């Protein structure tokens with residue numbers, strides 16, 4: 204399994220009490236598997252993604268990413284694990300306003316210390332794979348909301364991750380564009396053998412996924428398909 208969470212507990216301080224955001228959560232996602240997590244606001248979905256992304260350390264339980272257990276890693280090793288093995292697609296694309304689509308991607312490789320020529324070729328390949336061939340030199344304001352989300356997805360794949368974590372990718376899009384984005388994520392997950400977890404509110408998008416989990420009050424349970 205490429206991403207494994209076992210018995211994960213995450214708490215936040217809440218006045219003089221503690222709030223349990225993740226309550227003994229277990230989740231295993233293999234290569235090429237597209238998993239969805241649904242649940243109401245405040246149920247712990249973003250916390251789950253943050254723990255899986257190694258951005259937050261749980262109070263207890265284990266997290267393993269691409270075969271490496273996170274708890275024993277030093278901060279710099281954890282950062283490297285995240286950079287090299289985890290792609291994160293945030294809800295809002297957070298693209299840099301002055302950069303072209305191509306540069307939004309190549310800057311990732313630059314930060315990872317990779318060669319500029321290899322980066323440009325990979326960026327072009329990923330923009331084509333996400334349906335943006337011919338749009339490489341456009342800046343965010345010249346792209347539609349759906350196209351910006353495609354750049355966001357392509358950027359998350361720039362460092363060739365094994366794990367892809369996606370937070371509400373369709374919330375800013377109409378139904379048809381949202382459907383196209385989820386289909387794109389499904390195709391990329393299969394072709395590139397990603398272990399993908401998508402948090403969504405949109406139950407109509409679940410037909411493309413292999414497994415659906417529901418989250419309530421920090422507890423995760425496998426759900427029947429709707």
Ligand SMILES: Nc1ncnc2c1ncn2[C@@H]1O[C@H](COP(=O)(O)OP(=O)(O)OP(=O)(O)O)[C@@H](O)[C@H]1O
Nearest residue numbers: 215216222224242243244245246247248249250251
């Ligand atoms: N940094 C924080 N400090 C304290 N409490 C937090 C923090 N982040 C989240 N929480 C609380 O933890 C619980 C789970 O929040 P989380 O954001 O993971 O849920 P969610 O399902 O992603 O919600 P949404 O769909 O609204 O983003 C909520 O009660 C939230 O208020």
